[in-house]
Amino acid sequence: MAHIVVVTLGTRGDVVPFLALGSALRDAGHRFTIATHGSLRTHVEGAGLGFAALPVEFGTSGPLTSTELARVLAGHWLEVGRAVAAASKDADLLLLGASGWIGYHVAQARGVPSMGAFLQPLEPTRAFPPALLTTRSLGGWGNLTAARAFRLLGQAPFARQTAALRRELGLPPRSPAATFRQMDAERWPVLHGFSPAVVPPPADWPAYRPVTGYWWPPPGGELSPRLQRFLDDGEPPVFVGFGSMTGHQLSDLIHRTGCRAVVQGSAGPDRAGPDRAGADSRNVLAVGDEPHAALFPRVAVAVHHAGAGTTAAALRAGVPAVCVPFTADQPFWAHRVAALGAGPPPLRRRGLTWQRLAGAIEAARGCRPGAAAIAAKLAAEDGVGRAVAEITRRLPVA
CATH class of the missing domain: 3.40.50.2000 (Glycogen Phosphorylase B;)
Structure with a gap:
């Protein structure tokens, strides 16, 4: 041993x-x-x-x-x-x-x-620029040189x-x-x-x-009864969650889109308790920690920060995504989602309006075939x- x-x-x-x-x-x-x-x-x-x-x-x-x-x-x-x-x-x-x-x-x-x-893809390469630095290609030589310099500077x-x-x-x-x-x-x-x-x-x-x-985690974890009832009571909702990022201002935009939605994390009960005024409505449910492996197959679109784990979970479930990256490797994963046809181009966090969010969610609904195709590959x-x-x-x- x-x-x-x-x-x-x-x-x-x-x-x-x-x-x-x-x-x-x-x-x-x-x-x-x-x-x-x-x-x-x-x-x-x-x-x-x-x-x-x-x-x-x-x-x-x-x-x-x-x-x-x-x-x-x-x-x-x-x-x-x-x-x-x-x-x-x-x-x-x-x-x-x-x-x-x-x-x-x-x-x-x-x-x-x-x-x-x-x-994350941290190995220097000519194929793409450093994932933690930029999503804009610098050309083969530039990508490789920038990655080596960025690694050393780090x-x-x-x-x-x-x-x-x-x-x-x-x-x-x-x-x-x-x-x-x-x-x-x-x-x-x-x-x-x-x-x-x-x-x-x-x-x-x-x-x-x-x-x-x-490296998928072992299976386990059930949805809370409260969330299970919400999912059973209507059409598949939009998921909105930003992991450990502070995303409550973004999450609040979902109310104005009119979408049926599950809002997780900083806009949910972990932030201000399960009875936070305005958090829940007939169409929007605020939740705490829920297992993505059980939740994502039941949602229509996932709006998230494009963290590596959340991105992977959404792709595995075959759910199209609207990515709103914050920092670090998140822009890289957000652009990969779009390149795979599993979601529209990522949204900029600053200056985001509910109209832009609503438009991206509608565009994402049309990306379900691309999301399903990548999910089939991951399953193998x-x-x-x-x-x-x-x-x-x-x-x-x-």
Whole structure:
């Protein structure tokens, strides 16, 4: 039995896919620990997996840009590195999310293998620009150069504390640029946890950094009785939800469109209680946390922020989407939805009116064939199975 430690930071959406991998690897006889924010402990332990707390939280005051996320994380980076080192004392493999790469240095010091496990397409390529930077192509050479420069620039806030951790771990000094060169030279593997039908693997990505397919969470979770009654009582509604983003002003626009709708998140009971005045009406129901896997197949259109997890859940359900991206990789996924014919072009959050929202919802209704086509492709994939096979063959031989 091997002990696999995952290091992942971000929102709940950055942890849920690893619950799927962890459950499969646990069933195969391995021990699986997820090192992440303390606020996500219940999600990890509820799945029957090991948990280790990392000493940083991003808070819930509103959407953070990639720069703001990096600033918060950098302020705790040395402490995070120490916590990863403590959590992986008996690890046989470190599996590192996109924000958990401090574990690469820990694995070096421990003398155990590590590999990346990314939910976004972060590998530099000529095929498209950096997903966290822009959706506008810079040309083949420009896309590749920008991605490499952006990747290196992204290490600047962490360089001093990473160097301090390497000293504590007894490792020689190594610059971020030298670290990337070492990763490439040793053919450091990375698993990409999204579908090749959604993001076709670029020709210049190496085979040891495959796109496996999505890592769907284990089935489970039922709709609340209140929501179940609403769904049973009329035609399929429009879903409006923005995950961890602060989207209540956008959500309120749905009332003016006249659509029958389910509004989840910051406009629902989590924000001001289930009886918030004006939240519920005959046609609009405000709800809290509801499982997307059970809800999305029953809605007509999903209006969301294009987070990686929400985008994947809507595509899997075959529901067309109206994307209103906020930050980070959300514009990338929003444009992929449109490119796949699973929704209209994304809407700009600023200056959005109910008339534009209503028009986009109507356009999305006509995208159901495109959404159904991509859902059929996703149903034929086994992303968890392929990822588990890739992980297993890199475990040390007993």
